[in-house]
Amino acid sequence: xxxxxxxxxxxxxxxxxxxxxxxxxxxxxxxxxxxxxxxxxxxxxxxxxxxxxxxxxxxxxxxxxxxxxxxxxxxxxxxxxxxxxxxxxxxxxxxxxxxxxxxxxxxxxxxxxxxxxxxxxxxxxxxxxxxxxxxxxxxxxxxxxxxxxxxxxxxxxxxxxxxxxxxxxxxxxxxxxxxxxxxxxxxxxxxxxxxxxxxxxxxxxxxxxxxxxxxxxxxxxxxxxxxxxxxxxxxxxxxxxxxxxxxxxxxxxxxxxxxxxxxxxxxxxxxxxxxxxxxxxxxxxxxxxxxxxxxxxxxxxx
Amino acid sequence: xxxxxxxxxxxxxxxxxxxxxxxxxxxxxxxxxxxxxxxxxxxxxxxxxxxxxxxxxxxxxxxxxxxxxxxxxxxxxxxxxxxxxxxxxxxxxxxxxxxxxxxxxxxxxxxxxxxxxxxxxxxxxxxxxxxxxxxxxxxxxxxxxxxxxxxxxxxxxxxxxxxxxxxxxxxxxxxxxxxxxxxxxxxxxxxxxxxxxxxxxxxxxxxxxxxxxxxxxxxxxxxxxxxxxxxxxxxxxxxxxxxxxxxxxxxxxxxxxxxxxxxxx
Ligand SMILES: Nc1ncnc2c1ncn2[C@@H]1O[C@H](COP(=O)(O)OP(=O)(O)OP(=O)(O)O)[C@@H](O)[C@H]1O
Ligand SMILES: [Mg+2]
Numbered sequence: 001x002x003x004x005x006x007x008x009x010x011x012x013x014x015x016x017x018x019x020x021x022x023x024x025x026x027x028x029x030x031x032x033x034x035x036x037x038x039x040x041x042x043x044x045x046x047x048x049x050x051x052x053x054x055x056x057x058x059x060x061x062x063x064x065x066x067x068x069x070x071x072x073x074x075x076x077x078x079x080x081x082x083x084x085x086x087x088x089x090x091x092x093x094x095x096x097x098x099x100x101x102x103x104x105x106x107x108x109x110x111x112x113x114x115x116x117x118x119x120x121x122x123x124x125x126x127x128x129x130x131x132x133x134x135x136x137x138x139x140x141x142x143x144x145x146x147x148x149x150x151x152x153x154x155x156x157x158x159x160x161x162x163x164x165x166x167x168x169x170x171x172x173x174x175x176x177x178x179x180x181x182x183x184x185x186x187x188x189x190x191x192x193x194x195x196x197x198x199x200x201x202x203x204x205x206x207x208x209x210x211x212x213x214x215x216x217x218x219x220x221x222x223x224x225x226x227x228x229x230x231x232x233x234x235x236x237x238x239x240x241x242x243x244x245x246x247x248x249x250x251x252x253x254x255x256x257x258x259x260x261x262x263x264x265x266x267x268x269x270x271x272x273x274x275x276x277x278x279x280x281x282x283x284x285x286x287x288x289x290x291x292x293x294x295x296x297x298x299x300x301x302x
Numbered sequence: 303x304x305x306x307x308x309x310x311x312x313x314x315x316x317x318x319x320x321x322x323x324x325x326x327x328x329x330x331x332x333x334x335x336x337x338x339x340x341x342x343x344x345x346x347x348x349x350x351x352x353x354x355x356x357x358x359x360x361x362x363x364x365x366x367x368x369x370x371x372x373x374x375x376x377x378x379x380x381x382x383x384x385x386x387x388x389x390x391x392x393x394x395x396x397x398x399x400x401x402x403x404x405x406x407x408x409x410x411x412x413x414x415x416x417x418x419x420x421x422x423x424x425x426x427x428x429x430x431x432x433x434x435x436x437x438x439x440x441x442x443x444x445x446x447x448x449x450x451x452x453x454x455x456x457x458x459x460x461x462x463x464x465x466x467x468x469x470x471x472x473x474x475x476x477x478x479x480x481x482x483x484x485x486x487x488x489x490x491x492x493x494x495x496x497x498x499x500x501x502x503x504x505x506x507x508x509x510x511x512x513x514x515x516x517x518x519x520x521x522x523x524x525x526x527x528x529x530x531x532x533x534x535x536x537x538x539x540x541x542x543x544x545x546x547x548x549x550x551x552x553x554x555x556x557x558x559x560x561x562x563x564x565x566x567x
Contacts, residue, residue: 206407209368210468211396212424213389295388297369 054089056109060256062091064106075108077119084118086110096259097160098167129156182272185232186279193225193287204291205299214292221291222284229280233273240264315507316342316365316476321374321384322530323360334360336530337374342476342509347502349521350511357530358511359480365509366399366478367391379475396425400469402479406461408453414440414464415449421471432471439467443497459490466497470506477501479510483517495520 052072061067067088074083092109094100116122130153132140137155144153161168197204204217244262251261291299323335334357342348342365350358363369364376367383368391376384383394395401408417415436422432440449443463445456453461462482469477482498483491495517502508502522510521518524519538526534 202405203407203409206401206403207409207420208392209366209395209401209403210421211392211394211399211472212420213392213396216424295369297363 052085052087053111053114055086055114056090056092057088058107059091059093061106061108063256075110075118094257096257098164098259101255101257101259178268178272179275182275183279186229186276186283189225189228189232189280190283190286192228193221193283194290196224197221197287197291201291201299205296208292208296208299217292218285218288221288222281225280225284225287226277229276229283230273232280233276236272236276237264237269240269313344314341315344315346315379316340316509317377318365319375319377321361321364321376322372323357323364323369324372334530335364335371338530338532339374340525340532340535342507345502345505345507346523347498347508347521348510348523348525349518350509350525350527351513351518352527352533354513356527358527360530361527362478362480362509362511365476366401367394396421397472398475400472400474400477402462402465402469402477402482404481404484406453406458406465406485408461408464408468410453413450413452414445414456414467417453417464418467418471421468425472435471436467439470440464442470443467457490458486459493462486462490462494463497466494466501470501475507477506477508479508479512481512481514482510483512483514488516492516 055073055075057067057073067073069088069091071088072085073088074085076083090109092107110118112128130140130144141153141155207217208214241264244264247262248260252258318338318340321335321338321340322333325332325334336357338361350361352358360369364371364384367376367378367386371384374384375382378398383391386394408414409420412420415433418436418439419432422435427435437446437449440446443466445460445463445467448456448460448464453464456464462485466482469479479498483494486494491514495514498508498510498517499520508521510517512518522538524534524536524538525532526536
């Protein structure tokens with residue numbers, strides 16, 4: 001296959017970087033058989049020796065345009081511009097990055113020198129990533145920033161946090177909606193319990209006359225309410241998992257990203273179960289008080 | 303098998319003195335029980351009868367520490383049960399009084415056996431012991447084969463017999479029953495009456511409120527109430543050898559309320 005793909009120079013570029021005194025840059029590539037950016041190389045085939053240079057293409061390009069490993073493409077910095085023939089040497093899977101969700105453009109990865117020659121912007125770099133050995137991030141940050149290259153180095157986690165700020169707000173908002181739903185269902189549970197105890201007024205009155213204490217009656221009602229709350233939580237968690245799977249499948253397909261749009265984490269489950277259990281116990285107490293707060297004879301409804 | 307804490311006849315078990323219960327209603331208060339003094343002896347079987355609304359159930363509630371009198375006292379084995387706090391009265395009922403209701407009031411989600419076990423569980427009996435006693439009691443009331451059945455699977459008569467077994471669970475000093483045959487047809491009612499008779503022979507002290515003439519005749523003693531006062535107190539059958547009346551009635555009240563004039567002495 002031979003096709004022409006306009007390639008935006010701002011796309012992520014991979015740096016074969018050797019900074020003196022810095023920790024090892026692991027992205028240096030002799031050929032395409034290496035880690036490329038944040039994505040993962042799916043498959044690699046060697047380029048014909050001494051001939052065309054290799055590039056890595058986005059898996060979306062593979063899916064949409066039927067590009068395959070070993071195909072020869074023509075790339076240019078501007079649409080319709082003079083192109084250069086290259087060979088597809090790797091396919092890159094997209095990383096789960098929320099800031100890229102809505103971006104539909106394709107990506108092509110080139111070695112830095114190659115990119116510079118294609119774009120004709122030999123002295124311009126927007127962003128590049130440096131991998132460091134674990135534990136040396138601080139030293140690397142300090143060293144890079146001390147050299148005043150004209151750019152600043154940031155931790156990737158800080159960059160990610162910055163990029164996901166909107167998502168954090170959305171996520172907090174969702175949590176608030178979750179809490180409101182749980183409180184609303186606890187009120188619903190309270191109504192159910194009140195109806196239930198209303199149904200059993202006479203039975204409970206008889207029990208009280210037989211000498212069953214308020215404590216026992218309250219305990220029974222609270223246990224029942226707690227069981228309902230726990231069962232409800234279990235059903236809610238199961239529903240959450242299923243709904244989450246459906247939402248993720250849908251949006252992953254829509255945005256073509258491995259990103260998780262909805263997550264049911266152990267923390268969320270624990271919080272939801274504890275909250276609904278606490279509210280269930282409260283509802284049980286309130287409902288039980290309707291039975292135990294009055295003399296048993298009056299429960300017979302004279 | 304012990305069905306109650308009976309120690310023998312002739313010993314006063316329950317004594318009320320000038321017992322009164324008024325219900326404060328808007329307008330005129332209702333004087334349901336008016337100055338009743340009554341003694342029930344150990345091993346006795348008494349029926350309280352009278353027209354509807356004459357205060358039979360109100361009196362029974364006072365005897366069973368379910369309700370508090372407006373004035374007067376109820377002494378059970380010398381202990382004043384009429385002014386107990388709720389918790390104390392509940393505990394007292396659990397351990398010393400058995401109740402049988404007109405509508406059985408078995409717990410629908412529990413089996414017959416579990417229903418009988420319930421008061422024993424509340425009283426802290428060990429699982430194995432209470433299960434054994436519940437089986438014994440069910441067998442006593444003729445329902446040993448029905449222990450695993452829920453109330454909905456039992457007939458009215460069977461449910462009432464389970465309720466009687468439940469009332470006997472903690473070996474009560476006194477068994478109180480309010481219209482125990484009220485929901486039953488004549489034939490099933492007779493089974494329950496026969497059961498009460500058997501219980502009394504086995505030493506259980508029984509006070510029953512009833513409109514059922516057959517049940518009233520089966521009791522050894524019949525206390526007749528009208529308008530909140532006792533107007534007659536008689537012994538049934540050959541066991542009745544006369545003797546002083548056990549009820550002290552103010553003659554004025556009797557004159558006012560009773561169609562049956564009581565001749566003193
Ligand atoms: N909780 C209550 N509040 C107000 N009035 C009551 C209450 N309980 C009973 N009464 C009134 O007290 C009177 C006696 O009632 P009670 O239930 O003791 O009669 P009873 O002899 O058992 O009648 P029945 O044979 O119909 O059951 C009635 O006039 C009744 O309306
Ligand atoms: Mg009554």
